[in-house]
Every structure is written in structure tokens, then in C-alpha cells.
Amino acid sequence: MADPRRRIPRTDVLLADPRLAAAAQRLGAPLVKAAVTAAQDKARAGELDAARVADHVAATLPPTASALRPVLNATGVLVHTNLGRAPLSAAALDAVFAAGGTTDVEFDLATGRRARRGRGALAALADAVPDAEAVHVVNNNAAALLLCALTLAQGKEIVLSRGELVEIGDGFRIPDLLAATGARLREVGTTNRTSFADYAAAVGPATGFVLKVHPSNFLVAGFTSAVGVADLAALDVPVVADIGSGLLAPDPLLRDEPDATTLLRAGAALVTASGDKLLGGPQAGLLLGRHDLVEALRRHPTARALRVDKLTLAALEATLRGPAPPVLVALHAGPGEVRARAARLAEELTGLGIDATVADSVAVVGGGGAPGVELPSAAVSLPRAYAARLRAADPPVVGRVEHDRCLLDLRTVAPADDRVVRDAVARCTS
Numbered sequence: 457m458a459d460p461r462r463r464i465p466r467t468d469v470l471l472a473d474p475r476l477a478a479a480a481q482r483l484g485a486p487l488v489k490a491a492v493t494a495a496q497d498k499a500r501a502g503e504l505d506a507a508r509v510a511d512h513v514a515a516t517l518p519p520t521a522s523a524l525r526p527v528l529n530a531t532g533v534l535v536h537t538n539l540g541r542a543p544l545s546a547a548a549l550d551a552v553f554a555a556g557g558t559t560d561v562e563f564d565l566a567t568g569r570r571a572r573r574g575r576g577a578l579a580a581l582a583d584a585v586p587d588a589e590a591v592h593v594v595n596n597n598a599a600a601l602l603l604c605a606l607t608l609a610q611g612k613e614i615v616l617s618r619g620e621l622v623e624i625g626d627g628f629r630i631p632d633l634l635a636a637t638g639a640r641l642r643e644v645g646t647t648n649r650t651s652f653a654d655y656a657a658a659v660g661p662a663t664g665f666v667l668k669v670h671p672s673n674f675l676v677a678g679f680t681s682a683v684g685v686a687d688l689a690a691l692d693v694p695v696v697a698d699i700g701s702g703l704l705a706p707d708p709l710l711r712d713e714p715d716a717t718t719l720l721r722a723g724a725a726l727v728t729a730s731g732d733k734l735l736g737g738p739q740a741g742l743l744l745g746r747h748d749l750v751e752a753l754r755r756h757p758t759a760r761a762l763r764v765d766k767l768t769l770a771a772l773e774a775t776l777r778g779p780a781p782p783v784l785v786a787l788h789a790g791p792g793e794v795r796a797r798a799a800r801l802a803e804e805l806t807g808l809g810i811d812a813t814v815a816d817s818v819a820v821v822g823g824g825g826a827p828g829v830e831l832p833s834a835a836v837s838l839p840r841a842y843a844a845r846l847r848a849a850d851p852p853v854v855g856r857v858e859h860d861r862c863l864l865d866l867r868t869v870a871p872a873d874d875r876v877v878r879d880a881v882a883r884c885t886s
């Protein structure tokens with residue numbers, strides 16, 4: 457019998473296949489060549505028919521030149537940090553696409569002169585929060601806090617409660633970030649209780665600002681007390697409030713979640729927030745508040761190192777001006793509506809002979825905010841083995857395992873994607 461390796465097509469022959477040549481134009485030659493080499497190796501190992509090498513490469517090439525893949529979030533965690541936090545709205549994606557080439561991000565087409573960078577996004581943010589005298593946008597909320605500390609507390613003290621020394625996740629601790637700027641942290645009160653007198657005793661000529669940090673990923677219950685922004689505003693120093701989630705105005709569903717408008721009205725000098733949590737936009741750090749302070753932040757030499765790029769500005773503006781982004785749609789979906797979708801999906805899957813049932817579920821906002829808030833939801837419940845199979849599907853679907861079942865929580869799935877979930881489950885049933 458002839459050596460089967462003989463029949464494996466040569467690299468140059470494979471790369472000349474019209475499908476692979478077109479893919480090389482789109483993805484770059486190295487990526488296609490690597491896929492060709494991998495397929496040839498498979499054929500040599502006897503795992504792939506030599507006659508099908510070109511077909512195999514064409515069918516398995518990645519859709520883009522980035523290894524990042526679109527994933528369906530069926531975890532029931534609305535803002536899932538490991539899955540890229542907020543998914544952008546269609547309006548934001550369109551804006552990113554349009555701004556991706558050369559664009560007038562810093563250019564006035566009417567006069568032909570330089571214009572203020574990101575003016576569209578800044579105007580949209582200012583319009584969304586009329587109580588802010590001025591606004592600025594940086595890379596993320598951590599960068600916003602960094603800029604506050606560098607600008608307002610160099611060689612000075614930041615006064616904050618021991619109950620608000622927060623770790624956000626992945627080892628990121630807000631007090632460490634602040635201390636790294638050279639500002640001194642002046643901790644007041646205790647883990648569970650801090651009073652106005654604690655703050656008043658610590659505030660003096662050395663104070664840069666008082667910082668309020670929203671405990672966005674934990675709850676303290678029992679014998680507790682904290683001082684609100686309205687009371688702290690009576691002290692003669694700026695109060696900076698890190699609200700975390702990015703709610704710009706109160707949300708009736710999230711009563712305990714602070715929002716920018718309320719805190720500015722209460723007297724916060726500055727509010728900082730993330731763009732990719734409950735705002736539902738791109739990663740960004742929002743700064744809103746007093747005009748003189750925002751100007752000082754903008755002019756600080758490090759501001760340049762923290763600035764956002766045109767894609768972020770485009771997505772942020774479209775998120776603020778456009779239709780409600782997916783995170784807010786998911787947050788406000790009626791429980792009956794989610795349950796009806798789960799029932800329909802389970803019925804379709806059962807019709808295909810799959811062990812699928814409807815299960816009550818509880819969705820959460822996630823590390824991005826609103827700790828303790830439980831959102832009634834519904835899931836399609838499948839045998840546990842589906843969890844791994846669905847992660848390997850195309851597109852991957854990420855659910856969660858509970859009581860030895862794989863739950864696909866539909867609150868975090870866009871209704872238009874129910875079909876995609878059904879097809880993925882059907883395909884990985886064999």
C-alpha cells in the first residue's frame with residue numbers, strides 16, 4: 457500500500473485554493489499558513505483524509521484575525537467580567553465600525569482645524585447628567601480614581617472609611633491604587649461603622665479630598681452605619697464619590713445602587729464610574745462634577761496617559777444617545793417574558809428528543825454592581841454534560857452548573873439569540 461503521506465497536498469498547492477487565498481487576504485497569510493500546517497499534521501497522523509485537507513482548513517479558519525470569539529452569556533450574570541462585561545448595543549457597534557477608519561475625532565470638518573477630542577461623547581455624557589457642571593472620560597474607573605488622587609491629593613491625604621477599603625476583583629484593591637500615587641490614605645471609622653464625627657476629626661489642611669467608595673460587590677449587614685455624601689458635603693473639602701456601576705440616574709429596580717445625578721445633587725464634587733457595567737457601554741472611566749476640578753484633572757500631565765481612543769468615544773456616545781443597551785434590556789425584562797422564552801426553547805429541544813426542562817433561576821447584576829439584588833429569571837435545564845459541550849460549540853454558549861444540571865439562564869441572552877442557543881444545543885446532541 458502506498459505511503460498515505462504521499463497524497464497530502466503541498467503547502468503551496470493548498471494556499472492556492474481560492475477559498476484559502478481569499479482567507480489570506482482577510483486574515484493575513486501567517487494565520488492561514490498555520491492552519492494549513494496544522495491540517496497537514498492531522499492528515500499525517502491519520503486523523504484527516506488527505507483529500508479533505510483544503511476543505512478542513514476552509515471550514516475551521518477563524519472568522520476574524522483576532523483570537524477573541526463571540527460568546528453567548530447564559531450564566532445569568534448580567535455584567536460578567538470574564539466575558540467582557542457589558543455587550544455593546546447594535547448602535548454602539550455601528551459607531552465603532554464607522555469610527556474605525558480615519559475619522560474626525562479631533563478635527564472640525566467645517567473649519568478644517570483641530571477640534572476638541574471626543575466632543576460628541578462628552579456632550580452626550582453632559583446631556584445625560586445635566587447636574588454635572590463638567591465631564592471627562594478616561595480609560596476606566598480605576599484611571600478616573602488615579603487621576604483624582606494625582607491631581608487633588610499629591611502630598612496630601614485622602615480620607616476614607618475603613619468600611620470602604622474595597623477589593624474589586626482579580627487582586628485590584630482601591631486603597632493600593634490610591635497609595636501608589638503618593639497620596640496618603642487617612643482611614644476613619646471601623647469596618648462596620650463610621651460616623652460623621654470620624655470624618656470631621658480627620659479632615660484638615662492636609663486633606664486632598666474625602667472619598668466615598670460604593671461597596672459594589674459585597675453587603676455588610678447588622679450593626680452598621682455609614683455617612684452619606686449629603687452630610688460629608690458639609691465638610692469644607694471636595695467629596696469624590698466612586699459609584700462603580702455607572703448608573704447616571706436612579707433605577708427603580710436597583711434602589712440601593714448609587715447614581716451620579718443623586719450624588720451630585722447631594723453635593724459630591726466629583727463622581728467617578730465605569731462605562732462597561734450598568735451603563736452598558738465600552739470600558740471607560742466617567743468623571744462628572746465641578747467645573748474647576750474637572751478642568752484640573754483634564755490638564756494634569758498624566759491625563760494623556762489615561763485617555764480613551766476613538767473606538768471607545770464612538771461606542772460611549774452611541775450608548776448614551778442610542779437605544780437601551782443589552783445590559784439594561786436584560787435588567788428590565790419581565791420575568792414572565794423570560795419564562796415564556798425558556799418554555800418555548802425547552803419545548804423545541806424536547807421535540808428533538810433532548811432532556812430539556814424549564815427551571816426557575818435567579819439572575820444577578822454581577823461584580824459590576826447591585827450586590828444582593830436578585831432578578832427572577834428562568835433557564836433551560838439540560839444534563840450536566842452539556843456545560844462543557846456548549847462551551848466547545850460555535851458560537852460557544854456559557855451556562856452554569858447547578859444541582860448537577862447545566863442551566864442556560866435566558867435573562868442574559870438577547871431574545872434574538874434564542875435560536876442560536878437552540879441550534880447550538882441541537883448540534884452538540886449526538
Ligand SMILES: *Cc1c(COP(=O)(O)O)cnc(C)c1O
Pocket residue numbers: 596597598599624630669670671672673698699700701729730731740741823824825
Ligand atoms: C468596578 C469598580 C471599580 C473599577 O472600575 P474599572 O472600570 O474596572 O476600572 C472601581 N470602583 C468600584 C466601586 C467598582 O465597582
